[in-house]
Amino acid sequence: MPLGDNLGDKSDSRYCGVETEFNDDMPHVLSYNINGGFDFVVAPLMEPGYRASMVNSANRESSVLPFAGSDLVLSPAQWSSHVVGKISSWIDLDSDDDVLREDSEIALKQELAWASHLSLQACLLPTPKGKSCANYARFVNQILENLNNMQLWLRIPLVKSDDNDDDSVNGTSDGMVVEPTDSWELWNSFRELCEHHSQLSVALDVLSSLPSVNSLGRWFGEPVKAAIVHTDSFLTNARGYPCLSKRHQKLLSGFFYYSIQIVLSGKAVHNLPVGSSASASGQTDNYTQQAQRHEIRSYLDYVGYLYQKMEPLPEQEHFFLLQLYCINVDLYLIMQLGYRDFLQSPLQPLMDNLEAQTYETFEKDSVKYIQYQRAVSKALVDRIPDENASTTTVVLMVVGAGRGPLVRASLQAAEETGRKLKVYAVEKNPNAVVTLHSLVKLEGWENMVTIISCDMRCWEAPEKADILVSELLGSFGDNELSPECLDGAQRFLKPDGISIPSSYTSFIQPVTTSKLYNDVKLHKDLLHFETAYVVKLHRLAKLSPSQAVFTFTHPNYSPDKSNQRYKKLRFEIPIETGSFIVHGFAGYFDAVLYKDVHLGIEPTTATPNMFSWFPIFFPLRSPVYVKAGSPLDFHIWRCCGSTKVWYEWCVTSPTASPIHNCNGRSYWVGL
Template identity: 30%
Template sequence: MASGSNLNPESDNFESRPAFYIGQHDSSRKEALTEDQYAQVLNSGFRFVTAPITNGHFFKRVVDLYWDYLNEQDRWSQQERLAVGQQPNPSLPGPVVPTLTDEDTSLFPSNYLGSLALYSSPWINLCSSNPYTSSISRQVLNLEAAYANFCGARTIIIPGPRRDDSSRGIAQYARAIREVLHVAGRANVIIHMPMYREPGLEEKAETLSSIFDSLNDADAEAKKEVDLFSAWDSWNTIRSVCNYSMRLFTAIRIPRRVPEKTLQERWFAEPLHYLTIDREVFQANRAGHPSLSKHHQDLINRYMRLRNIPWLLLSDVGPSTEELAAVLDETASEFPSLAEANQALRENRKPHMPPMNPFVQYMRYLERQQPPFTPMETPALTSFQDWLQPPLQPLADNLESATYEVFEGDPVKYDQYEKAITEAMIEWRELKKPTSTATPENPSSPELVVTVAGAGRGPLVTRALRAAETTGTPIQIWALEKNQDAYVYLLRKNKTEWGNKVTLVKTDMRGWEGPRLKGRENVVGKVDILVTELLGSFGDNELSPECLDGIQNHLARPHGISIPHSYTAHLSPISTPRLFADISSRIVGEPHGFETPWVVRLFALDYVAQKVPGHPRFQQAWEFVHPVEILRADEFAAVHGKAAKYVTGGVGSMAGASGTNEHNARHCHLTFVCPTRGVIHGLAGFFESVLYASQTGQGKEPVEISILPDQIDRKSKDMISWFPIFFPLKKPLYFPQDTELEVSMWRQTDDTKVWYEWLVEAYAWVGPDTRIKVGTSDLHSSRKVACLM
């Protein structure tokens, strides 16, 4: 979908706010517009127009066909047939709608047809319990879809079900839409749904059911109680039956009364193509011009932040077919009269050109009033919205310079790291800790030994040098990097920027023998401050615990400091149909797609759990703290030799492994509360980290970084170095209202690799003290795409 906006900040026409792409829909339109009429609508301010695929002649032909069929089958009326208890023979053939003719449509292939949104007939009823009505409706829809596809239509809009309380009817509808996706193989299919069934805003078009069905099942009296989620339930059934097709979208009708946030967020996560606004939703302001309430404005502004910005479709706001005909009659004369020309000049328009539609004028005003793009909505970051990336393998692979450059573009992270190093150096002096450079001859040596492990292209080295300069702390600084290409970059940077103050070592940090101090090169010393940036989106998913296990034996005890000091992993169940559809579409090329923890900037999602006492929306899974006082790997090496430290073979009780990394395995079981019904497609993972916690005991706030949605603004606002991680489910898990989702997750290891396993179970309360299981996912495992140690 086109967004209608220029997001290149270097462009001369860069727009600092999302642009509105506004279209016009006339529910009473029976014929497609002529080219001249279409031009007149565009001149009134719209960018695109809907067009019916077939016309009134086709409708009359179908109705006549239906009547002829009923008369042919039996001269008795339906009431008489029911009165005597007779049933029609089920083997009798039903009515068959013949192919379209040129009298049935005014739509033909043209150079502007690609700019039209084609609208299927609103008078069909795919949900009808009458088998003849539903069959004819399905035939009509297939004929229209096939013809629209032939004409080159890009978009086909199909009115959604009129009611949601018939599971049979919704199933029939969903099956018909799946068939349409096959019939119209090149077009996108848009299901036009209400946000919820708001009384007074129902579709009022005449249907086959209102003509032929005695029970009038499509227009039955609406329920008195409004179920906010019933329309979404119907949509969920439709797209589930259609296997989350990437060509299936929804258009939601904005109600007059904006619903609660939970429903707004539910639709925000869906694949939106249009937001439609009827004339009745607008209110007249003091000057008599159309306007929308503040709640409507906030809703539209929120939805316009999506990566694929939904288009706006204004319904029944003019110009009508009659108004267009009148304008075209005026333009039939080659030259306007002087009075007409003067009037046009006074209104700053060309003669006979319709004035700007007042509803479009108002929407353009809203467009200008939107909040401008924030630092988190740059073109680069917007392009990452809901884009799946496989997690990095930093130990197994060497990163490219461009990847390092992306990481270095986040000043917030490095500001926090510099702050942590600075506070550690200040408190080291305040607490009068000994340094690793102290000797019997110089027991009060002020030089701290600082090591940056996994230096990359050196941003943390630069920050450590700056912190030392700011605090006036003498340091000996070491930088370790296993990537030989990044090592070349570091050598150059040491000469050009760091004045050769840094000792560079090309090595995997786990195999480093330790610092050899100045003046005592034959002595292996200790590290006072160890700085790393090994954290992943889930904290430990890039093997920070395993890497730090391999180097922390060089930390001075008991005074040595690890930055970061600790990190926690957090989970929340989410609904994200876009990502589920994306993974489903690529399953052939990526057979383990549903068992891969994906790194993704989650955006179009719904956090289905609510915050309740004892059960927050985001819950901690586990924690790692450094340094670790006792390591099984060191104990194992002491018995079996240092070389055996990295060899597996089932020497201990761990099957297939020695168990030396078992202390880094984790398990959690979390309970999330979901008051409203919904569906989840996976688990969103986040992390928080304490880089440095004050050791003075004076109650100082720790230096932290966080990507938790409810904490990031407080702890590390506008930090972009990490996107969340997504643990998908192979099958969407639907749950009723008042459900508790039980999430189990394991961090597993066999001493050569690390992987995750996850399971979700849904329990519904059926009594004050009783709940039953209503659904469960498969046990997922990322072992086949594990992170290699």
């Protein structure tokens, strides 16, 4: 039974599982727990006492393995929807004891083969026993190589010792350097050994004490599929019911947000008030009358309560504002949720012509045009004093007019400020020009608007402009070649003319995003690892605040102007974050349209409710491991050739990566 309703959430985070002990009677296990309100069980598949080495080798072939029931005791749908297999927790493939190691290999192989036979969706692998897990990883890697669709969840306790305790970091005992414990390192070794296999993921064991917020954040970029919350991690509220600390609550919100399923584990450790049947959240319980109440139902109820009272998703919090602005909520949701972590190749706006559907979508982004209207209004007022408003006509050119939204915003600004306007709408796409003509006719703008069907870089303007309005920005600001286009158009701007936007700056930050890395890797080629993608980032960890990269200012009258750029950035990540892995860099832009009117997607200053731009993602060919406290140095170049513009990028610290996209061999934007 899903945890309840939460606005718009259709993800797996609605479901909650429970970890059970071995029981031969699987139908009972399932009915007890499903009736108790859980959606699935994490159940051992084999009797925990069984060891291959205890069976006489002559009998080994004839004997029946002590599995929990035959495949017939549940329907195929029940096995696959409601059971996660729990591999025997005693197994230890890195033990020094040869017998134990051999028994472990046999058990792991038999249990995974059985789980695979049952078509389970996932199996929970026990936590590696020591710091070394190479043999365990080698064995799992061999199995992954030939596995069906089953996921393997490696159980990792959520622990990290405090780095501030200097003794534990640098202290020596018996001549050995004692490293602080960080279970992330164990996971990282295991998955590196298994080559970041997409079917290997994490089940986090959430214990009563939690590591620092910074270090928790890393996990959201990792493929965490489940969080196992132990009953003894719960506190007791004033009424005697289980509840969680504020920090645990916040962590669970994160799990819900990132579609990580909760699994409850352990026995009831709270003595509930006698005769009580109401749940902690005050809801009535439909099941208590008809069936035995589940032993840990009160914990489940509390998790359901947290889920239902969860803060709305960031994407949803502006619903009322959206309605206020008459924004199409469905479209907005599609843009914000439907495209999550979906990699798109950036547009080639100069080489290709946009399609009608693309114009249609972007024109609905009212917020963007409101900002443009505000910028034009301010520029008009600055340019023409009130006393000249009725006598002076301002020449405004919209370069890259598309199907006219900026023409409309400019005319509205003129009307709002009472200024007289003459508009040239310059557009290179002949298909968009058709629409422009019909718009002008429909709106009766014939006296004010002149349509020019021409590339702004070639057009010979009959007069010079007071104001040049453009929207040629990409997710990374200059990546759709706004600098080159506006340099070309600058010829017909008056020396004291205004460009809207007047400047724009790109921003970048390092991220962990196992999801996107694996999506890029699917292509099995260099080209896709050297391409920047437009992507609605969701399942990722932002490891450091973003930093400014390239700035372009218009108009640009510097004598030896070049649009080539080089930037070196150093990201200092707090040592308490622990070590982490960088899969790539997330990029954004912020544009100053005019004076204090800006527009952008940099997370800390993003224009609310705007959906025209997703971030950009620059991948790394090999994920870079950064040890706790080490700085991360990133370099990026904007290179210009005679026919194309491209970026090259690399990391030089903690270790040097190859230079990506040398000479724009994989990814470039045509001029």
